[in-house]
Amino acid sequence: MPSWLDFVDNPETVRAVYRAQAVPELDAVVLGEVMWQADDDPALLIRFDLPVYPADPPRRWAESGFDTVQVQLRLVGAATGWRQPATAIPSAASRFRQW
Secondary structure (H helix, E strand, C coil): CCCHHHHECCHHHHHHHHCCCCCCCCCCCCEEEEEEECCCCCEEEEEEECCCCCCCCCHHHHHHCCCEEEEEEEEECCCCCCCCCEEEEEEEECCCCCC
16 A cells, blocks of 8 residues: 655655654644645645654754654645645644644
């Protein structure tokens, strides 16, 4: 069964955060934000927290006390039909951060 990362044009950015650990699937992920970006290349932005924090997070994240991996997917070509793949942008956040 394909992973959601198989449909992302830059899966290495998310995989680098998890290193040897498996990247969590999106089962039961709660969307934090869905935004329509209307410009020359309309896109749908979807932001969510992954359910598992990496066992060995990037040093800067660990030193900052972050405890959540947040991903923003940018789905481009939304006005004319989806162009595969999406772009993933991982970042760190505190679980207690308000959307």
